[in-house]
Amino acid sequence: MTNLLNHLSEGPASAPPLLLGPSLGTSYALWDAVAPELSAAHRVIRWDLPGHGGSPADLIGPGATVADLAELVLALADSLGVERFAYAGVSLGGAVGLHLAVHRPERVSSLAVVCSSAHFDGAKPWQERATRVREEGLARLAESADARWFTPGFTVPRLVRDHRDADPEAYAACCDALAAFDLRDRAGEISAPTLLIAGREDPATPPAHLRELADAVPGATLTEIPGASHLAPAERPEAVLTALRAHFDGDAGRGMAVRREVLGDAHVDRAQARQTPFTARFQDFISRYAWGEIWTDETLSRRERSMVTLTALVAHGHYEELAMHVRAARRNGLTADEIGAVLLQTAVYCGVPAANSAFATAQRVLAEEADGPAAG
Template sequence: MTHTLLNHRAEGPASAPPLLLGPSLGTSHALWDKVAPELSITHRVVCWDLPGHGDSSESTARLISAGATVADLAALVLELADALGMQRFAYAGVSLGGAVGLHLALHHPERVSSLAVICSSAHFNGAKAWTERAALVRREGLAGLAESADARWFTQGFTVPRLVDDHRRANPDAYAACCDALATFDLSDRLTEITVPTLAVAGREDPATPPAHLREIADSVPGAALVEIPGASHLAPAECPEAVLTALSTLLSGGVRRGMEVRREVLGDAHVDRAQSRQTAFTAPFQDFISRYAWGEIWTDPTLTRRERSMITMTALIAHGHYDELATHVRAARRNGLTPQEIGAVLLQTAVYCGVPAANSAFATAQQVLAEDDEGRA
């Protein structure tokens, strides 16, 4: 029997860095309709729905029950990411979706490359209001509560009918269970433990999670930034999509900047400058991909040292006969601390597993590079 996953929508290149977008209580992935298409140019964007919400509200309602916690929702998000092959991802979430992001960043930092907490909080004003709302919804359903959605979500005169309809059609038991999760959520005393690059985004007109809540996150999470959006209430991505897109793009582009830093540290300024000087409008997307993904995601992963990555990279290049690239990475290996003897040991290992002719060519390439390196040091 196939395990039911959270309902979701994916867009963007499958090879692009993954980005998960989380919803607010009562909404669906339609919350991101004006933002996700732009983000999908550079990322594999996955918008997920809360259990019992969105187009598959009845089939996913079983994923959550009374007494649920934000940790339970975070576990469902990780199951979805695992099923999609997303080992590490950027994350942005609104309100309850933002709370899920904070939990992931605190408890699973190895999975989250960056975090945007939008119109959300480290605590949602105590349990009383949420337990009362949960009881109301279990007793009367969502029709009445949906009537006040515009006032809770948007500035006066603004609405998104699709989102209000999503609120009305959500599964009441699942919605109430999400209220249970909000009632017990409080990470205010653990924000200083979060190490993931974090951005807090506040709507200045937001009555549910006022700017002070986002300021608390920005002041407590080391290195976090704060953006306040004028004219935005609780569902900023729907009401002020351009401002949210600008804020997210700034956060997400940090991978490109860090990737370029690591690329220069490993390959050297001269090599990167040559590559950049040859860049054209045609090759620019590829150069961006290399800096963002290979150097900004893979080479910055702390699981392996740069020495280890150099050895793996040289082996892979020899296996595929990429000797021009091998020359570049022999130089990189020296920069990453490998001795000529260690490089020779790696090449000798490839003679067994990649073939003697491949290793022979590799030794010739490496010998030339090391000789040039010796001349340069003389």
């Protein structure tokens, strides 16, 4: 049997690594609505706790600690050739990140702690839960998962099923780890850039726990997400994704958001699907500089930038990209008449043959748009 945590890797192997940790009772499916998007700019590695998802149950035993789990995460990273990594974790997964940031700071480049804490309200509740699970199994406890994890009326059946199917002994050992965890006296030692994300409706680790961490960790940023309970990445993935991108990606994260706004999700999704390790750095370059610095510069409006871009593409004969940016120009508010006026201007300064080809391309795109849904 393998002695490594089960994991899923997504994104280019050459991209900066980002490890994602789960909460107690869930699998790496907790990140299903967030990880694929993060993998546009990162080598995302999400892992399962022992006895959860596909990880062997015997990786930990009674009396386990968060330090034991952290060592398993480092062993996984070592096996994948990952020396230094960004890290985000939920609840118990967040505690693992805090431990790593304190005890192995050379491995953690940046940290996000989601719906977690430097302590979990003392040992007794977790010791009682561990005893109950060892005696009864997880079926009855899983019945209350929705109330512990989500706001009323919301659920993710896959995660509830993962809870029910987890190995009771490994789950209980994870409860032992939570019972013993208290990093309040060491949080001030964390040097990695740290983002703290709280679910405003979270009963397990309320926002006060994250505010306590924010006060302790030097330079930490705190984000509270309304309408989110304990498993915020599953319940409010868009808000979590926005916060994580801003924290981990910088200009590339902002650039990817602008790129989607201008070019549309369908185009960007196709580009990301075609990405390979060979093209990953170029895609990151585009997101970081073209979209993250130039298109976000407020000196020119997006309408004006579309006009400049159309002209440049005509001048160089890049008609495939011209078609893409005609659609972008419509999304940025240019009318068909305004696009025609820009192309007519190019006839004077770029030449009639170039403008002739440009008009043909633009006419095809505008006709396709007229036959489809109205431009937003």
